[in-house]
Amino acid sequence: MFLRGHFDPNIPITVKTVKKSYRIIHKEIAVKNVLKAFLITLCLAVLAAFSASADEVTYRKHVKPIMDSHCIGCHGEKNPEHDGFIEEKEKWMASHQGMRMDTYSHLITYVAWPYTGAFMRRLDDGKASGTGKPGNMYEYLGNTETERQKNLNTMKQWVGHWNLKRWKDVTKEDLATLKAKY
Numbered sequence: 001m002f003l004r005g006h007f008d009p010n011i012p013i014t015v016k017t018v019k020k021s022y023r024i025i026h027k028e029i030a031v032k033n034v035l036k037a038f039l040i041t042l043c044l045a046v047l048a049a050f051s052a053s054a055d056e057v058t059y060r061k062h063v064k065p066i067m068d069s070h071c072i073g074c075h076g077e078k079n080p081e082h083d084g085f086i087e088e089k090e091k092w093m094a095s096h097q098g099m100r101m102d103t104y105s106h107l108i109t110y111v112a113w114p115y116t117g118a119f120m121r122r123l124d125d126g127k128a129s130g131t132g133k134p135g136n137m138y139e140y141l142g143n144t145e146t147e148r149q150k151n152l153n154t155m156k157q158w159v160g161h162w163n164l165k166r167w168k169d170v171t172k173e174d175l176a177t178l179k180a181k182y
Contacts, residue, residue, distance in 0.1 A: 057157040058181045059104045066151050067101065070140050075101040082115060104182050111159055111180050116167040120159060125152055128162055 057063070067075075079085070079100040085092050092098065101107045110119035120128070122137040125148070129135075141155075142148040156162045161177030163170065 056181060057154060057179075059107070059158065060182060062154050063107075063158050064104075066141070066154060067107070070142065070151070071137075072102050074098050074140075077102050081106070082109070108180060112175070112178055113167060116170050117163055117165050119155075120162055121164050123152060123155055124162070124164060125149070128164055 074096060075098045077100065079097055079102075080088070080092065082099050085099040099106075099110075101110065107119065109115055110122075111117075120135075122135040123141060124135045125138050126132045126134040138148060138152070141151040158180060160179030161174060163174050163177075165174060
């Protein structure tokens with residue numbers, strides 16, 4: 001009798017032994033099919049994960065290029081940190097210069113803490129505030145309205161929850177929705 005890839009001449013060929021061989025072969029085929037399905041599912045999951053991470057907006061890949069081309073001229077490494085700017089605000093404002101925001105660690109302070117929401121309030125197009133009045137830095141996000149909207153959308157995707165609240169008004173739930181990946 002032929003069973004599991006081996007022929008055993010001592011097992012008589014009967015309807016019972018043929019049915020048993022048939023069941024065993026079909027179970028092995030079923031197991032192989034389940035394994036194939038599992039491996040295909042696993043591969044698809046891995047591909048989906050890579051695709052999702054490739055689509056994820058990050059500071060280095062998406063935000064920094066926008067900052068470098070539209071913001072660093074007034075918010076670069078030669079500009080003061082927040083407190084230095086506040087101490088000499090009139091001097092810096094007269095020269096059309098703002099606080100330093102040329103690195104992730106500088107910029108994130110205006111997104112999350114301690115100057116929570118300042119980044120969003122300045123760049124907002126007026127739709128999130130409900131007033132229709134854009135933030136004072138919105139106009140610098142691009143040369144055309146289309147470019148400004150595209151760059152604003154990138155910034156919003158990076159931040160996660162586009163929240164205009166200040167630190168005292170922010171909830172744990174608000175903070176939990178921030179993305180701002182490096």
